[in-house]
Amino acid sequence: MRLVAEALTVARGGTVILENVVFAVESGGALSVIGPNGAGKSTLLRSIAGLLPPLSGEVRLEGADNDAPPRESMHLLGHLDAVKSGLSVRRNLIFARDALGGEGGVSSALDRVGLGSLEELPGSALSAGQKRRLALARLLCAPRPIWLLDEPTAALDIRGQALLSELVEEHRKAGGMVIAATHADLAFGRGATLDLGLASRSVPAEVDIDA
Numbered sequence: 001m002r003l004v005a006e007a008l009t010v011a012r013g014g015t016v017i018l019e020n021v022v023f024a025v026e027s028g029g030a031l032s033v034i035g036p037n038g039a040g041k042s043t044l045l046r047s048i049a050g051l052l053p054p055l056s057g058e059v060r061l062e063g064a065d066n067d068a069p070p071r072e073s074m075h076l077l078g079h080l081d082a083v084k085s086g087l088s089v090r091r092n093l094i095f096a097r098d099a100l101g102g103e104g105g106v107s108s109a110l111d112r113v114g115l116g117s118l119e120e121l122p123g124s125a126l127s128a129g130q131k132r133r134l135a136l137a138r139l140l141c142a143p144r145p146i147w148l149l150d151e152p153t154a155a156l157d158i159r160g161q162a163l164l165s166e167l168v169e170e171h172r173k174a175g176g177m178v179i180a181a182t183h184a185d186l187a188f189g190r191g192a193t194l195d196l197g198l199a200s201r202s203v204p205a206e207v208d209i210d211a
């Protein structure tokens with residue numbers, strides 16, 4: 001499977017944010033999207049996820065084994081961890097898993113992200129890092145091949161960051177892909193970097209992905 005962006009141009013509020021962005025990620029590959037605040041990293045992830053239609057160009061998924069829309073093959077883990085305050089940690093995860101059509105075990109996912117002992121706590125009681133861990137558990141409960149991660153290390157402690165690296169490594173080994181917007185130097189093993197520095201608004205940003 002291959003995720004391809006071709007001459008992707010995206011506007012928000014009437015302003016072109018991304019212009020002629022080009023990349024391709026193969027199964028098992030990773031792409032780190034970097035650039036200063038406001039460069040368009042989140043915009044790119046949202047556009048890949050189908051939430052922001054491009055002005056021109058396209059994102060397409062090649063070699064998928066079904067005809068489902070590409071967004072059904074993706075997880076978008078955004079800045080906001082989408083934790084429901086009034087639901088327990090466990091119910092939060094069940095709700096998300098069912099909404100995503102997943103069938104993975106909730107208890108094992110919570111144990112994996114270090115929240116096994118907190119499953120009855122209301123979502124509102126979680127710390128920022130714990131909310132991020134709960135968001136990571138969604139990736140495990142509803143497996144999808146493409147992970148779009150927006151600042152995934154935000155609020156994670158050192159062990160949380162190590163956990164994230166492990167999850168990404170396992171996902172890639174199983175043939176998944178990861179595209180991460182980041183200010184941090186993510187240890188994702190071999191992968192490519194797409195720099196959305198301001199110049200890329202007028203100059204095509206092209207990268208070859210070495211999976």
Ligand SMILES: Nc1ncnc2c1ncn2[C@@H]1O[C@H](COP(=O)(O)OP(=O)(O)OP(=O)(O)O)[C@@H](O)[C@H]1O
Nearest residue numbers: 012013014017035036037038039040041042043044
């Ligand atoms: N709804 C909107 N209307 C107009 N402009 C918007 C809208 N949403 C975002 N923008 C602009 O798009 C640009 C890119 O925003 P985006 O969130 O993609 O940047 P980013 O690279 O992820 O930034 P950061 O590193 O701060 O998270 C910014 O200049 C932002 O102000």
